[in-house]
Amino acid sequence: MAKIATREAYGKALAALALRNPDVVALDADLAASTKTNEVKKVAPERHFDFGIAEANMIGAAAGFACNGKIPFASTFAIFASGRAYDQVRNSVGYPHLNVKICATHAGVTVGEDGATHQALEDLALMRVIPGMTVIQPADAIETEAVINAIAEYEGPVYVRLGRAAVEEINTSPDYKFEIGKGVVIHEGTSPVTMIATGVMVQEAQKAIETLNEQGINPNLINIHTIKPIDEELIVRYAEKSDYIVSLEEHSVIGGLGSAVSEVLARKCPRKQLFIGVQDVFGESGKANQLMEKYGLAADRVVEQVLEFLK
Amino acid sequence: MEDLRLVANNMRKNIVKMVHNAKSGHPGGSLSCADILTALYFNVMNIDKNNLNDKKRDKLVMSKGHASPALYAVLAEKGFISEEELMTFRLINSRIQGHPNMKSCPGVDMTTGSLGQGLSVGVGMSLANKLDNNPFRTYVICGDGECDEGMIWEAAMAASHYKLDNLLMILDHNGLQIDGRNEDVMNNAPLGEKFAAFGWNVFGVDGHDIDAVTEACKAAETVKGKPTVIIAETVKGKGVSFMENQAGWHGKAPNDEELAIALKDLGGEE
Numbered sequence: 001m002a003k004i005a006t007r008e009a010y011g012k013a014l015a016a017l018a019l020r021n022p023d024v025v026a027l028d029a030d031l032a033a034s035t036k037t038n039e040v041k042k043v044a045p046e047r048h049f050d051f052g053i054a055e056a057n058m059i060g061a062a063a064g065f066a067c068n069g070k071i072p073f074a075s076t077f078a079i080f081a082s083g084r085a086y087d088q089v090r091n092s093v094g095y096p097h098l099n100v101k102i103c104a105t106h107a108g109v110t111v112g113e114d115g116a117t118h119q120a121l122e123d124l125a126l127m128r129v130i131p132g133m134t135v136i137q138p139a140d141a142i143e144t145e146a147v148i149n150a151i152a153e154y155e156g157p158v159y160v161r162l163g164r165a166a167v168e169e170i171n172t173s174p175d176y177k178f179e180i181g182k183g184v185v186i187h188e189g190t191s192p193v194t195m196i197a198t199g200v201m202v203q204e205a206q207k208a209i210e211t212l213n214e215q216g217i218n219p220n221l222i223n224i225h226t227i228k229p230i231d232e233e234l235i236v237r238y239a240e241k242s243d244y245i246v247s248l249e250e251h252s253v254i255g256g257l258g259s260a261v262s263e264v265l266a267r268k269c270p271r272k273q274l275f276i277g278v279q280d281v282f283g284e285s286g287k288a289n290q291l292m293e294k295y296g297l298a299a300d301r302v303v304e305q306v307l308e309f310l311k
Numbered sequence: 312m313e314d315l316r317l318v319a320n321n322m323r324k325n326i327v328k329m330v331h332n333a334k335s336g337h338p339g340g341s342l343s344c345a346d347i348l349t350a351l352y353f354n355v356m357n358i359d360k361n362n363l364n365d366k367k368r369d370k371l372v373m374s375k376g377h378a379s380p381a382l383y384a385v386l387a388e389k390g391f392i393s394e395e396e397l398m399t400f401r402l403i404n405s406r407i408q409g410h411p412n413m414k415s416c417p418g419v420d421m422t423t424g425s426l427g428q429g430l431s432v433g434v435g436m437s438l439a440n441k442l443d444n445n446p447f448r449t450y451v452i453c454g455d456g457e458c459d460e461g462m463i464w465e466a467a468m469a470a471s472h473y474k475l476d477n478l479l480m481i482l483d484h485n486g487l488q489i490d491g492r493n494e495d496v497m498n499n500a501p502l503g504e505k506f507a508a509f510g511w512n513v514f515g516v517d518g519h520d521i522d523a524v525t526e527a528c529k530a531a532e533t534v535k536g537k538p539t540v541i542i543a544e545t546v547k548g549k550g551v552s553f554m555e556n557q558a559g560w561h562g563k564a565p566n567d568e569e570l571a572i573a574l575k576d577l578g579g580e581e
C-alpha cells in the first residue's frame with residue numbers, strides 16, 4: 001500500500017478546500033515547501049501569505065484574518081507553532097476563541113535528522129490545556145483530508161498535528177467516517193486489553209497486534225484522532241471490558257494522549273495503564289525508523305512493553 | 312457641533328473613577344490616549360450602533376490593552392455600553408474585564424493584554440480587507456514601551472511587505488513604561504526613524520490635539536502603498552496634576568482623596 005505523509009495529504013486537501021471556499025487563506029512562516037501550504041500557492045496564490053521567519057506575527061495575523069471573517073490555516077513546524085508562538089496562540093486565538101486553524105507539521109521524533117530542537121514532543125500537552133482548543137492528530141492521509149474538510153466547517157480554534165514521515169493508510173474501509181471528537185475502532189480484539197493510539201502510533205499498534213496475536217493475545221485497538229475533546233464514551237466502553245489499557249503516542253508521556261486517557265479512566269473506570277510514548281526526554285538526530293525504535297515506539301518495542309505489562 | 316474636548320474630559324473622569332472603584336487598573340496610559348480615542352471614534356472611524364456586530368467595518372485594536380479604561384470610556388461615550396456599567400470594571404462577573412475581551416464587551420474589536428500582539432492582528436485584518444477589496448481601515452494603538460517587543464517589528468515588516476496602506480498605527484508616545492523612562496529601561500528611540508526604515512510612512516502629531524490627530528488620520532488615508540504610523544506625543548497621566556509624567560501612576564489606583572483632587576483637576580463633577 002502507498003505510504004503518504006500526513007503533511008502531503010494536508011497540502012492537497014487545503015488546496016482543494018481553498019478552491020471550493022473563497023474564505024480560506026493559507027499562512028506560512030518560510031516553510032511552505034515543507035508544510036505543503038505551497039499547494040495553495042499553486043491554485044490560489046492571492047490567498048497564500050508568507051510571513052517569513054516570524055511565527056508569532058503569523059499567529060497574530062491569523063487572529064486578525066479570523067476577526068474579519070476569513071478562515072485562516074496557519075502552518076509551520078509543530079515546535080514553533082506550539083512553542084515559539086504559545087502566548088499568541090493562547091491569548092490572541094484561544095482566549096477570544098477565534099476561528100483559526102493551526103496545522104502544524106513535523107511533530108514528533110519522525111522529524112528525524114534535524115534532531116531535538118525540531119522534534120515537538122510536548123505540543124499536544126501545550127495545546128490541550130488551552131480552554132476551547134480542539135486538538136486533532138490524524139493517523140493517515142485519508143483521515144487528514146477528512147480532518148481538513150471537517151475543521152473548515154467547524155467554527156473555533158483547532159490545532160492539527162501532522163507528520164513529516166510517510167505513513168501507511170489505515171482508514172481504507174469504505175464506511176470510514178470522520179467526526180471531530182469520535183474515536184475510531186480499528187480492531188476488535190478478544191483479550192481484556194485495549195490499545196488506544198494516535199497519529200503514527202496507530203500503524204505501529206496495528207503491527208504490534210499481529211505479533212501479539214501469534215502469542216495468543218488479541219487486544220482491541222482504538223484510534224483517537226481527536227485528543228480534545230476526547231471520546232470519553234468510547235474509551236469507557238472499551239475500558240469496561242478490559243483489565244489493561246495501553247496508550248500510544250509519538251509525544252511525551254506527560255500531558256498528551258496517555259494523560260488525556262488516564263484523566264477519563266481515573267474519573268469513570270479506573271484501569272491499569274501502560275504509557276507508551278517518549279519517556280520525558282528530548283529526542284535526537286537519526287533516521288525516523290531508528291528513532292522510533294530507540295524511543296520505544298516501533299511495533300517490536302511496543303510488543304515488548306505490552307508483554308512486560310501483562311505479566 | 313459637540314466639543315470633543317468635553318467628551319475626552321468626561322472620559323478622563325470616568326477613567327479615574329473606574330480605576331478608583333476597582334481599586335486597581337492603569338490610569339496613566341489610559342489618560343494619555345483619551346484624546347486619540349476621541350478623535351478616532353468621533354471623527355475618523357465608521358463605527359456606530361448599527362454596524363457594531365458587522366465583521367466588516369473599520370476596527371480598532373487596543374494593542375496596549377492595559378489602557379482598557381480609556382477604551383471602555385469611549386465605548387460608553389458612543390453608547391455601546393452604559394456609563395453605569397463602567398463601574399463594574401475589574402469586578403467579578405463584569406463584561407468589562409481588566410484587559411479588553413472581545414467576546415464579552417460590545418465594541419471591543421480584539422482581545423488584548425499581552426503586549427506586542429495587536430499590530431500583528433491589525434496586519435491580518437488589513438490583509439483580509441484587501442482580499443475583499445473593501446474600503447475599511449484598521450487602527451492599532453500601541454505604547455512606546457510596547458515597542459520593545461520583537462513581535463512589533465515582525466508586524467512592522469509584514470505591514471510594509473504587504474503594502475498595507477489600509478492600516479494605521481497610532482503610537483502613544485508618552486515616554487514612560489512601568490520601570491521608568493523608555494530611555495532608561497530600554498532605549499528603543501528613535502521610533503519614527505525605525506518605522507521609516509521598515510518602510511512605513513511616519514507622521515508626528517500632538518496626541519492631545521483632537522483636531523490634529525483627526526487631520527493626521529485623514530492624511531494617512533491618502534498615503535498609498537505603505538502603512539502609516541502616527542507618533543502621537545502625549546503626557547502619561549494627562550489631565551490629572553499628580554499623575555502627569557509619573558511612572559508610578561502606570562498601574563495604581565487613586566484613593567478617595569486622590570480621586571477628589573483628580574476630579575477637581577478635570578473640572579469637577581457636574
Ligand SMILES: Cc1ncc(C[n+]2csc(CCOP(=O)(O)OP(=O)(O)O)c2C)c(N)n1
Binds near residue numbers: 339375377425487547
Ligand atoms: C507581554 C507583556 N509583558 C509585560 C506586560 C506587563 N505590562 C503591562 S503595561 C506595561 C508597560 C507598557 O508600557 P507602554 O507600552 O509604554 O504603555 P503606556 O505607557 O502607554 O501605558 C508592561 C510591561 C504585559 N502586559 N505584556
Ligand SMILES: [Mg+2]
Binds near residue numbers: 454456483486487488
Ligand atoms: Mg509609554
